[in-house]
Amino acid sequence: MPRLLSYLLRRIGLAVVTLAGVVVFVFLLTHTLPSNPASLRAGPLADAELIHKYEVEMGLDQPIYVQFARYAQEIATGNLGESWKTGQPVRQELGERLPATLELAATAFLIALVIGVGLGVLAAVFAGSWIDQGVRLYATLGAAQALFWLALLMVHVFYYTLDWAPAPLDRLTIGVPEPPLVTGLFTVDSLLAGQFSTFLDALNHLWLPALVLAFVVSAPIVKMTRGSMLDVLNSDFIRTAKAIGVPRRSVVMQDGLRNAFIPILTMVGIVFGYLIAGNVIVEKVFSWAGIGQYAWIALTINDFNAVQGFVIVIAFMYVGINLAIDLAYGFIDPRIRLG
Amino acid sequence: MKSRSALFVSVSLMALVAMILGACGTAPTPTEAPAPVVTEAPPAEPVGCGAEGTIIIAYDGDIDHVEPMEFRSIAGYDATANLYEPLIQQELVDQGDGVFIGSEKFIGAGAESYEVSADGTVYTFHLRKDAKFADGTPITANDYYYTLKRALEGPGYITLLTGFMAVSSMDQVEVVDDYTLKITASQPAALAEIILSFQVLGAVSEATATAHATADDPWAETFFRTNSNSSGPYIITSWNAGVEYVFEPNPNYWRGSEYFHNCKVIFRVVPDATTREQLLRAGDVDVALGVPYGDLKELEANPDIKIYHVPTTRVYHAGMNQLQKPFDDVRVRKAMSMVVPYQAIIDNVIYGYGANPGSPIAAGMVTHTDEFFTYDQGTVDEAKALLAEAGYPNGFTVDLVVPQEDQARVDSATWIQSGAATIGVTVNVNALPIAQFNGLLDGMDENSKHNLPFYIFEWYSWGNDPAFQFTWNFKCGQWTNYSNVCNEELEQIITDLTLSRDPAEREELSKRGQEIVVQEEVPWIYLYAPEWVIATRSNVSGIALFNDLTLRYAFLGKK
Numbered sequence: 065m066p067r068l069l070s071y072l073l074r075r076i077g078l079a080v081v082t083l084a085g086v087v088v089f090v091f092l093l094t095h096t097l098p099s100n101p102a103s104l105r106a107g108p109l110a111d112a113e114l115i116h117k118y119e120v121e122m123g124l125d126q127p128i129y130v131q132f133a134r135y136a137q138e139i140a141t142g143n144l145g146e147s148w149k150t151g152q153p154v155r156q157e158l159g160e161r162l163p164a165t166l167e168l169a170a171t172a173f174l175i176a177l178v179i180g181v182g183l184g185v186l187a188a189v190f191a192g193s194w195i196d197q198g199v200r201l202y203a204t205l206g207a208a209q210a211l212f213w214l215a216l217l218m219v220h221v222f223y224y225t226l227d228w229a230p231a232p233l234d235r236l237t238i239g240v241p242e243p244p245l246v247t248g249l250f251t252v253d254s255l256l257a258g259q260f261s262t263f264l265d266a267l268n269h270l271w272l273p274a275l276v277l278a279f280v281v282s283a284p285i286v287k288m289t290r291g292s293m294l295d296v297l298n299s300d301f302i303r304t305a306k307a308i309g310v311p312r313r314s315v316v317m318q319d320g321l322r323n324a325f326i327p328i329l330t331m332v333g334i335v336f337g338y339l340i341a342g343n344v345i346v347e348k349v350f351s352w353a354g355i356g357q358y359a360w361i362a363l364t365i366n367d368f369n370a371v372q373g374f375v376i377v378i379a380f381m382y383v384g385i386n387l388a389i390d391l392a393y394g395f396i397d398p399r400i401r402l403g
Numbered sequence: 404m405k406s407r408s409a410l411f412v413s414v415s416l417m418a419l420v421a422m423i424l425g426a427c428g429t430a431p432t433p434t435e436a437p438a439p440v441v442t443e444a445p446p447a448e449p450v451g452c453g454a455e456g457t458i459i460i461a462y463d464g465d466i467d468h469v470e471p472m473e474f475r476s477i478a479g480y481d482a483t484a485n486l487y488e489p490l491i492q493q494e495l496v497d498q499g500d501g502v503f504i505g506s507e508k509f510i511g512a513g514a515e516s517y518e519v520s521a522d523g524t525v526y527t528f529h530l531r532k533d534a535k536f537a538d539g540t541p542i543t544a545n546d547y548y549y550t551l552k553r554a555l556e557g558p559g560y561i562t563l564l565t566g567f568m569a570v571s572s573m574d575q576v577e578v579v580d581d582y583t584l585k586i587t588a589s590q591p592a593a594l595a596e597i598i599l600s601f602q603v604l605g606a607v608s609e610a611t612a613t614a615h616a617t618a619d620d621p622w623a624e625t626f627f628r629t630n631s632n633s634s635g636p637y638i639i640t641s642w643n644a645g646v647e648y649v650f651e652p653n654p655n656y657w658r659g660s661e662y663f664h665n666c667k668v669i670f671r672v673v674p675d676a677t678t679r680e681q682l683l684r685a686g687d688v689d690v691a692l693g694v695p696y697g698d699l700k701e702l703e704a705n706p707d708i709k710i711y712h713v714p715t716t717r718v719y720h721a722g723m724n725q726l727q728k729p730f731d732d733v734r735v736r737k738a739m740s741m742v743v744p745y746q747a748i749i750d751n752v753i754y755g756y757g758a759n760p761g762s763p764i765a766a767g768m769v770t771h772t773d774e775f776f777t778y779d780q781g782t783v784d785e786a787k788a789l790l791a792e793a794g795y796p797n798g799f800t801v802d803l804v805v806p807q808e809d810q811a812r813v814d815s816a817t818w819i820q821s822g823a824a825t826i827g828v829t830v831n832v833n834a835l836p837i838a839q840f841n842g843l844l845d846g847m848d849e850n851s852k853h854n855l856p857f858y859i860f861e862w863y864s865w866g867n868d869p870a871f872q873f874t875w876n877f878k879c880g881q882w883t884n885y886s887n888v889c890n891e892e893l894e895q896i897i898t899d900l901t902l903s904r905d906p907a908e909r910e911e912l913s914k915r916g917q918e919i920v921v922q923e924e925v926p927w928i929y930l931y932a933p934e935w936v937i938a939t940r941s942n943v944s945g946i947a948l949f950n951d952l953t954l955r956y957a958f959l960g961k962k
Contacts, residue, residue, distance in 0.1 A: 099842030107474025109560050109875070111882040112851075149467045149476075150644070151628045161645060216677050224681045231687040232678050233671055234646050238459065351673045353645040360674075361465065364808060366838035 068394075075390060079383040086379040087139060090372050091132055099366045100124070105148050122148060135372075144376065145369035147362070154373035158355055162377065163248025164235060165354030168346070169339045171270055172277035176335070180282040181321075181328065184289020188324075189316055191294060199286060206283025211342050215276050215349040222272055229272040230265075232350040240265050273350040277342050281335055288331040292324040299323075325396050333386045340378055456666040458943070458959045461673040461682050463693025465645055468628035471603055472559035477953075478670070480602070484953035485637040485650060487605020488657075490514040490528050490547060490584075491596060493949050501944025502711060503958065507769060509596045513542060513606055513634065514584075523591035523904045524569075526599075530582040535655040536608045537633040544584040546634075549609035551576050551586075557622045561603055567871070567901060568595035593904045597866040602951060606634035636662060636957045647671050650956055664945050664960025683708060683938055690959065691938045696754045696811065702938055709941045712756055712934040713948050716765035716872075717863035719812065720927035721803065721819055722886040726848075727856035729801065734793040736925040741781025741789075742822040743928050752814045757933035762917045763862075763876060764869045765932040769906075770913035775921035776929065786826045798827025804843055804858045807834035812859045815930050830857075844885055853885045859930070860885065867950035869913040870900040877920055886926035893919050 102118035103110065119125045123134060138145050144154035187199035222229040230237060235250050243253040243262050250266035296302060297320055305315050344356035355374055362370035464478040471483050492512040493505030511517065514528040534542040552573050554561035565571065569588035577585040588595060598604070607627070615626035629642060633653045641649035650668040652660065671688065673679045676695050683691040684705065694702065694710075703710045723730040723739065730736055745759050760766065761773025790798065803819060805812045813834050820830040835843070840858075848854040862883075864871035875881060878897050879889040896916045903909050920926065935952055945958035 097839055097842065098846070099838040100845055103845045104838060104841055105474065107560060108883060109474070109563055111563060114560055114563070115845075115882075151468055151470075151625065152644075157644070216675075219678060219681055224685055227685075231682055231685065233673065233682070233687070238647070238669060238671070349675045349678055351646075351671070351675070351678060353672070357674060358645065364837050366842075 072391070075387050079387060082383055083376070083379055087136065087372075087376060088132075090375040091135060094366065094368045094371055095128055095131065097366060101148055101366050101368055104365055139376070144373035147367050147370045149362075149365060149367045149370070154369045157358065157370070158373050158377055161353055161355045161358050163250075164352055165343055165347070165356060167235075167249045167251065167270065168273055168277065168352060168354060169343055171274040172281060172342075173335070173339060175274055175278035176282035176285055177332075179278065180285025181289050183282075184286045184328075185293055185316065185321060185324075187286070187290040188293030188297060196290075199290065203283045203286040203290075206279050206286070209280055211276070211280050211345045212349070214279070215273070215346050218272060218276050219349060230268050232273075234351050234353055235266060235269050236262070237265055237269075273346045273352060277339065277346050280342055281338050284335060284338070285328065285331060289324065289328055292327040293320060296320050296323045322396065326393060329389055329392060329396065333382075333389050336382060336385050340381075452666040455961055457669060458665045458667070458690060458956070458961070459669045459671060459688045460690040460954075461671055461679040461688040461692065463674070463676065463679065465672045466648060466670070469631055469639075470558070470624050470627040471605060471607060472553055472557055472561050472622075473624070473628075474560055478672075480951070481953045482639070482648065482650075482670075483605070483631075484602045484635075484949075484951065485956050486631045486633045486635045486639070487602055487607070488513045488534070488542070488634040488636075489600050489602060489605045490530075491517060491600050493600060495947060495949075501946060502713065503945075503947040504713065505947075505949040509600055512600075513547065519595075523593070523595075524588045526586040526588070526595060527579075528584045528586075530584065531657055532582055534634070534657040536606070536611070537631075537638045537653050537655055538608070538611070539655055540608065540610060542606050542608075542634055543581045544578045545581070546606045546609050547584050548573075548576055548578050549612065550604060550607045553607055553612070553622055554604060558624050559603075564598050564601065564603070567866075567874075568592040568598045591902050591904060593900070593902060593909070594866060594868060594870055597868060597950075601865060602953070608632040608634070636955075637668070645672055652957075663957050665956070668956040668959065680938075683940065686940060689940050689943050689961070692954075694936065694938045696752070696756050696933075696936075699754060699756060699936065699938075707941050709939050709943070711937045711939065711946045713946075714758070714767050714932065715863065715935045715952060716760070716768040716771075716867055716932060717861055717952075718760050718763055718765050718872075718927075718932055719815070719859065719861040719930040720763075721815070721857065721859050721930060722927055723925070724853065724856045724886050725889075725924070725926060726852050726887045727854060729793070729795060729799050730856060732793040733923075733925055734789040735795065737778070737781075738786040738789040738793070738826060739823065739828070740778040740925060740928050741786040742783060742825055742828075743778070743930075744818050744822050745779045745929075748815055748818050748930055752811050752818065753931050753933050756936060757931045760929050760932040761921075762929070763872055763920055763927065764913060764917055767932075768864075768867050768869060768872065770869050770910050770917075772914055772917055775918045778928075783825050790826055790828075795828075798823075798829065800829040800831065801857050802831045802833045804833045804835060804840060804855060806837040806840040808837050811931075811933075812861075815859060819928070852887055855885065858885070863952070865951050869909070869916065870897065873897045873900065873913075873916055873920075877924070877926070888920070888924050888926045890919055890924055893924075 102122055102124050103115050105118050106114045123131055135145065146152065147154050147157060183199045183202060187196045190196050219232050223232055236242065240262060243250055243257045243259050246253045246256050251263055251270065254262035254266055302315060302319060305319055343354060344360055346352065347354045347356040348360065355377065359371060359374035362374065462478050464476050466478045466482050467476045468479060469482050469486060471487050490513045491509045494508040494510045495503040496506050498504055513530060513534055515531045517526060517528045519526055530544055536542055554565055555573060569590045569592040570586060575587045579585050611632040612623045615623035636653055636656050637650040638653045639648055640651045641647065648670040650670065652663045652666060673682065676693060679691040680694060680698060682688040699710055702708050723736045725731060749755060749757065749759060761776035762771060764771045790796065803816050805816045807813060816832040820832055823830045843855045844858060844860065846854050862876055864875065874897055875883045877884060877888040877893060879894055893916060896912050900909055900912050935948060937946055942962045943959060944962065945960050947955045947958045
């Protein structure tokens with residue numbers, strides 16, 4: 065596969081350039097805001113002398129290009145610097161919180177994909193019927209929903225009123241020990257350790273925030289699937305397939321869906337952005353200690369390194385996912401040349 | 404100084420009796436010796452360690468670190484208040500209904516007793532021989548010496564506090580023997596007890612610090628950010644950053660087990676206010692902090708919930724920068740003060756959970772008076788006339804900067820806007836993220852003067868004393884004097900207030916100081932002094948308010 069390899073290298077090269085751009089951009093953004101982290105670190109009870117001492121310690125007294133050079137050097141060696149607020153390495157802090165975010169986002173994404181594609185296909189197959197109307201209503205509601213409000217409402221209904229969901233306090237019930245660390249995903253780690261009750265507890269905490277997030281994220285997937293599916297179902301080759309007597313189920317699921325998948329796949333990359341933005345909100349409401357909450361706090365106090373670290377991690381994931389999607393095109397549709 | 408100080412009180416009756424006897428035996432001092440304690444928290448019944456002995460608190464913030472000498476989050480100060488034992492502390496007075504409030508009297512904490520020389524310069528502390536760190540090593544005068552050294556020469560901001568007790572060098576601190584420490588102030592220091600009672604001067608173990616110090620980190624800050632060798636009532640037994648911290652009684656704490664009304668405090672980070680309320684309503688947490696004012700009335704009506712609210716001297720104000728147009732004319736500052744709808748702000752912004760302080764020295768701080776505050780009687784015509792005299796007959800336009808995270812401040816800005824409109828002044832409310840807000844507030848012009856014209860800020864002096872309040876906010880050239888007040892007479896008053904130990908003289912000085920600030924300089928529009936609010940389940944009691952407004956966990960218990 066020399067062609068695939070060269071494509072891969074080219075894409076990776078492009079990804080590196082993109083990430084470098086992200087680093088420069090976020091660095092400039094945080095450093096040009098009218099805010100002095102040294103002053104914030106010194107607290108309200110400060111004087112110019114103490115603030116200056118911290119500026120020197122944090123390297124903020126240096127020209128911005130020197131600061132950038134230092135930061136770039138850190139990044140190149142895989143460090144993200146220290147949070148000035150906690151004094152801990154940002155890489156460690158993000159590392160501790162990333163699994164919580166991934167577990168929530170991945171679960172929400174899977175749910176959204178199943179719901180989104182399922183409803184989208186249904187709506188397309190029964191286009192114009194009441195099913196179609198219902199699905200379109202769902203998609204409109206999902207797209208129009210203020211996630212913050214929805215999350216609060218769901219907590220009120222499922223936790224406070226119905227008592228079906230556990231207290232919205234992070235990932236496990238108070239007092240339940242975390243499973244031995246392997247992946248950091250509690251559902252996975254608890255199963256690996258054979259702790260079935262911990263697994264159930266983790267799942268119990270996961271379903272409601274994941275559903276809330278999935279509802280909003282599934283809306284664009286529904287719309288895209290429906291539209292794409294309709295196009296395909298109305299195309300010549302489907303008509304031909306129907307005409308020669310291929311069973312309807314086979315036409316829809318094999319020929320139709322496979323061909324409709326390309327725009328859906330494109331959508332998936334975009335949906336990832338929704339997921340991360342939505343995560344910040346859902347994590348806040350459910351006291352979910354993921355990187356979204358971490359970034360939010362860091363942003364309000366201008367903890368430069370923490371904010372930069374978060375953006376870089378997200379950028380990595382974004383670039384990685386889009387790279388994977390591009391590669392996936394080739395497998396779904398051989399017509400797309402990797403060149 | 405912003406924020407809390409530390410004084411803990413306490414206690415088991417036995418320890419108390421011992422303390423009073425000790426004080427009487429060793430304090431032949433003409434000045435104030437620790438007064439006998441009249442009221443105290445009752446000793447706790449033995450608590451079981453199941454749910455009945457566990458207090459779960461939903462916090463509105465996270466502990467960033469627990470290094471006692473560096474500035475930290477409010478939650479961080481709550482944590483350290485329970486980890487570090489200062490030499491002395493405020494005496495607590497039982498208010499009934501499970502509420503205890505610190506008074507202006509000081510009693511021994513890490514020190515069994517102390518004496519002050521007649522001229523108010525020499526402080527001699529007799530340490531407890533039974534006090535130990537969490538690791539079992541005794542707390543000696545050397546440890547308090549090291550703690551002061553760390554404060555004076557170490558990493559953080561504490562030198563800004565020690566200045567108030569006229570101590571700037573370790574030459575002024577002497578270890579007389581293992582259990583006697585002598586501090587000699589360079590001049591009489593009215594505020595020495597207040598400063599020494601602060602949690603930030605709670606004992607740090609020298610041996611522990613030395614064991615974790617490195618060449619790059621001589622004060623072992625890295626270690627103390629996430630660890631402690633507690634000299635105070637609690638130890639942290641579980642640290643899960645961003646999620647949960649578990650506090651359990653320090654088995655070596657000198658006050659013994661009767662001091663504790665719980666056997667475990669679980670600190671949970673719950674960033675969303677609505678979620679905290681839901682958790683409290685459902686009974687999944689016992690205490691919720693940071694409940695929005697607007698929701699309190701409804702919660703108070705809930706029989707399962709109790710709202711504790713106690714007045715504080717935290718002063719929210721709109722600052723007007725005296726060196727920036729148009730506020731460089733005092734008539735403009737007065738006119739603006741006359742048109743703010745003060746009562747509407749109390750009613751609609753903090754929903755009655757607080758009052759207008761009418762002075763930078765709010766009710767609850769010694770020497771408070773609001774007799775100089777007459778702006779609420781001002782009329783639109785008077786204000787217009789003042790503006791015309793100042794050369795603004797048609798008003799002006801100005802930006803009012805507030806931090807967007809604080810809804811009460813954003814709301815207050817809107818009320819100021821509506822009041823200003825009545826005299827033709829257009830106020831543009833500029834709500835910014837707190838980091839940017841602070842950046843603007845710290846901003847300086849070419850003469851090293853703060854240059855933000857109009858902003859809403861708040862100030863709380865940990866020591867709860869007018870000397871602090873005047874110094875931080877109105878002393879010439881002080882970093883935190885954001886409105887650039889600089890008044891010769893006030894300078895002298897501030898100096899005298901800091902030195903004088905005579906209550907009558909201080910009263911007089913502070914009164915004149917308040918007159919200057921409220922009537923003559925007019926740097927602030929007084930908005931509100933909010934109450935300290937804690938929402939709990941109705942079976943929870945034991946709320947202790949020291950003048951640093953941090954939660955002392957030992958008092959919290961379930962009926």
